[in-house]
Amino acid sequence: MEYRAAQTQVRESDHRIERAFRRAYVAAHLITGNGRRAEQIVVDAFDHWDPDWETDESLLRLAVRSAARASAGTCEPESARGYLPAELRAVLGLPEQQRRCYVLRVLEGLTRLSSAQLLGLNRDEVDQLTNAALKRLPAIGEPAAPAKAEFGLIWLSTLDWAD
DSSP states (O other): OHHHHHHHHHHHHHHHHHHHHHHHHHHHHHHHSOHHHHHHHHHHHHHTOOTTTSOHHHHHHHHHHHHHHSOOOSOOOGGGGTTSOHHHHHHHTSOHHHHHHHIIIIISOOOHHHHHHHHTOOHHHHHHHHHHHHHHGGGGTOTTHHHHTTTGGGGGGGSOOOO
């Protein structure tokens, strides 16, 4: 009986780690606009994360901070975005600075000051870019962007991650 309980615990732990990794990857991908760069960032964050002692949110914070400080690098083909739901693909269609502000402020829920510091902008620029993104998203296929603000990246955890 102890063996089965241990097996179940290992499976639950593996699932938790996989879910945390995916969530951090999506956030990094949205911030950088580049899946390969996001993968590098999350792998590096994962190397600095101890799942036995730290929360899933810790991994997410590590990845988001690194992604916000990173440059996007080269553009990726549209096919590399196919795993994302349409709403998040629309976010990738935003201009870089608008996208980064939108993800940090609306999806991640960071403060103006934190977002400004991570992006090397002032608070007014963060507000202007975030507002521009909110206005632009309905035009590129994101009808409910303002409503998602209250959910932050918790909304991402509700996505169906079927393999």
